[in-house]
Amino acid sequence: MRKKNDLPQKVCKACGRPFTWRRKWAKDWDQVLYCSERCRRSPKAA
Secondary structure, eight states: OOGGGGGGEEOOOOTOOEEOOOGSTTTTEEEGOOHHHHHHHSSSOO
């Protein structure tokens, strides 16, 4: 099992916070831009 520190990370496009890879994103990790549904639905930050 991989440790959480070893997982890939990205920065959320809406809130700017870093988030780590999740198993549910395994197939489309390259297309994931937001850390949550809430950030995905929110108006785009300037």
